Structures are given as C-alpha cells and as structure tokens.
Amino acid sequence: MANNNQDILEFKNITKYYPGTIAVNDVSFSIRKGEIFGLMGENGAGKSTLLNILSGAVPETSGEIIFNGEKLTGNPYERRLKGISMVYQGLGLALELTAEENILLGNETSRGFGLIDHKAQLKKAKSVMDKVGVDFKLKVPVYNLSADEKQLVAIVRAISLNAKVIALDEPTSSLSRNEAEKLFDIIRKLSEEENLSFIFVSHHLDEVFKITNRIAVLKDGKLQQVVNTKDTNPQKLTETMVGSKIAENQQAKKFSKDNPLNETIILG
Numbered sequence: 554m555a556n557n558n559q560d561i562l563e564f565k566n567i568t569k570y571y572p573g574t575i576a577v578n579d580v581s582f583s584i585r586k587g588e589i590f591g592l593m594g595e596n597g598a599g600k601s602t603l604l605n606i607l608s609g610a611v612p613e614t615s616g617e618i619i620f621n622g623e624k625l626t627g628n629p630y631e632r633r634l635k636g637i638s639m640v641y642q643g644l645g646l647a648l649e650l651t652a653e654e655n656i657l658l659g660n661e662t663s664r665g666f667g668l669i670d671h672k673a674q675l676k677k678a679k680s681v682m683d684k685v686g687v688d689f690k691l692k693v694p695v696y697n698l699s700a701d702e703k704q705l706v707a708i709v710r711a712i713s714l715n716a717k718v719i720a721l722d723e724p725t726s727s728l729s730r731n732e733a734e735k736l737f738d739i740i741r742k743l744s745e746e747e748n749l750s751f752i753f754v755s756h757h758l759d760e761v762f763k764i765t766n767r768i769a770v771l772k773d774g775k776l777q778q779v780v781n782t783k784d785t786n787p788q789k790l791t792e793t794m795v796g797s798k799i800a801e802n803q804q805a806k807k808f809s810k811d812n813p814l815n816e817t818i819i820l821g
Contacts, residue, residue, distance in 0.1 A: 560619075561586045561750050562607075562718055567616035569602050569774075576602040578774040579616070584718065587748040589740060591761045591782065594771035595794055600754055603771070604720050607752075608632060608639045621717070636717035640707045640724065648696040653678045655695055656710045681713045686742060701732035708739070712749075720752040725760060737764050758787045770794055 563583040569576045577599045584590045594600050605611035607618060609629040618625040620635065627635065646655050656678045678691055687709065689702040698706065704724060711719050721740075725733040741764070743749040755761055761768060762782055770777040770793045777793050 559586050560584065561621060563619040564603070564607075565617050565619060567603065567606060567618070568614050569599075569606060569611065570614045575774050577606070577613075580771070580774075580776045581616075582769050582776060582779050584750050584752065586717075586750055587744050588767065589744050589751045589753055589765045591765035591768035592752055592754045592771070593761060593768055593790065593794060597773075598771040598794070599774040600771055601722075602774075604639065604722065604752070604754070607637060607720065609637075633714050633716075636715060638711035638714060638716035638719045639722070640704075640711060640719060641722045646695050646703060646706060649694055651692055652689060652695055652698065652702075652706050653691040655706050656681065656691075656713050658710070677713070678709070681709050684747070685709055685712060685739060687739065699732075700727040701729075701735060704728065704732075704736060705739070712743075716749065718750045718752065720754070722754045723756070724753070725755065725757065733760065740764060758790065761790075762787065772796055 560583040563581075565581055567577055567580045580599070580603065592600050592603070602611065606613045607625075609627055609632040620637065625632065625635070625637070629639075647658065650658070653675060675691065682688060682691075685705070685708065687705050689698060689705060695703060695706060704727075708719065724736060728736065737760075740751055740753075744751060753761065753765055765782045767779060767781055768785070768790065769779045770790065772794060780790075
C-alpha cells in the first residue's frame with residue numbers, strides 16, 4: 554500500500570431497508586488512498602447491497618458516503634466519472650465488441666460530427682494498458698480473449714475513466730492460480746504506484762490474506778469489525794463471520810481444478 558493514511562472513501566451510518574428485512578444496518582468504516590481493503594461476510598451478509606449503494610445502483614435508506622471529502626451523489630454513470638468503478642463477477646463486458654471498444658465504451662474519442670476517432674482511441678487504450686503494465690489484443694472481440702484477459706479489460710476500462718476506487722467482486726472466480734497471481738501483482742502495482750484504492754470481495758480466505766491491508770467483516774447486515782490483515786488469521790475471521798466457534802461442517806476444503814491448492818473457502 555502507498556504510504557498514505559488519508560481516507561478517500563467513508564461509509565457513514567449506511568442503512569438499507571427492504572420490506573421485511575434490513576440488508577445493511579448502520580455500517581460505518583473508511584478506506585484509505587492506495588489501500589487494498591477486504592470486504593468479507595457470508596452470503597446475505599450485506600456485501601453486495603453495500604457495493605450497489607456505493608455504485609449508485611441502489612439508494613441508501615439513511616446515512617451517507619463521503620468520497621474525496623464530499624458527499625457522494627449521482628447515478629452509476631455519474632459516479633464512474635467521479636472515480637468510483639465496479640468490476641462485478643460477470644464483468645459486464647460486451648462480448649461482441651473488441652477490447653478497445655469495451656475499454657472506451659461511453660468514453661469514446663470523437664473527431665466531430667458524431668464520428669469516432671479510432672486512431673486516437675487506440676492510442677488512448679494502449680496508454681492505459683502501459684500504465685497498468687498489461688498487454689492483450691485490442692482489435693479482437695472480447696469473447697476471443699482468455700478469462701484473465703477479460704478481467705484485465707474490465708480493470709483497464711475502470712482506469713481509463715480515471716478511477717480512484719475500484720471494487721472487485723470475486724475477481725478470481727474464473728481464473729487459474731497463475732492468472733490470479735498475475736492479477737494480484739497488477740493490483741499491488743496500481744495501489745503502490747498509482748495510489749488507487751481497491752475493495753476486494755472474495756470467498757477465498759487465502760486470497761484475502763494475501764492481497765489486502767485491512768478487512769471489514771459483515772454479518773446479517775451489521776459491521777462486526779475492521780481489522781489489520783496482519784493482526785488476524787483465517788480461523789478468527791471465519792468465527793467473526795459466523796458469529797461463533799465454527800463447526801467442521803461450516804468450513805470446507807473444496808477440491809477442484811479451479812482450487813488446485815485446496816484453499817479454505819467459506820460456504821454461504
């Protein structure tokens with residue numbers, strides 16, 4: 554993490570009511586510039602609702618979000634322009650479009666009269682890729698790219714919109730171990746060299762402990778704790794998520810090709 558303790562994002566008493574349930578209940582925590590911040594909790598803990606509120610897709614019932622010292626407002630498009638980017642598990646890419654078109658979608662370079670300046674677009678996309686330190690084919694449809702390349706297209710798109718905070722929702726779900734490690738290297742580089750902040754959501758505890766600086770734990774919509782990653786361990790974190798000493802059948806080893814090292818996965 555960059556040597557910076559300045560907060561860039563603050564959730565202040567965020568609450569979200571739905572009929573018959575409280576999805577998020579008076580949640581408050583802050584994220585620092587250049588920080589990789591883990592957001593943990595079982596399925597239904599409130600993680601997705603909180604990210605949707607951050608993105609502007611869902612309005613909070615009460616509370617507010619402070620971004621760069623000002624109250625965060627606006628729809629998802631306006632928030633992206635301000636520097637809040639979401640990379641969801643499904644990535645949200647237009648598979649029939651090229652990588653270049655996806656990266657600059659909604660942020661095209663025009664040469665006037667409604668025409669797109671493709672030469673300028675290509676230069677712009679490559680400059681962002683150079684900043685991130687990645688290389689993939691820009692002129693081919695996204696459906697022809699590998700899983701890790703698709704993930705990188707989504708991240709490069711976020712950077713092209715001058716993102717300051719990037720939320721990554723289960724970013725390694727379709728990646729191999731080697732691909733995930735490459736992604737982690739890129740996240741660390743952007744955190745340290747570009748002072749970007751990341752919200753990292755994953756069910757894979759080994760990944761959370763490998764990549765994050767601090768971790769927030771949600772349970773039943775309530776914030777349980779915010780802890781320095783180095784000051785906790787998977788067992789303690791899991792006990793906080795489930796609210797008690799875990800039974801053996803609440804923690805499992807999943808043996809499959811997408812989990813070749815059999816890391817601990819928390820089952821929701």
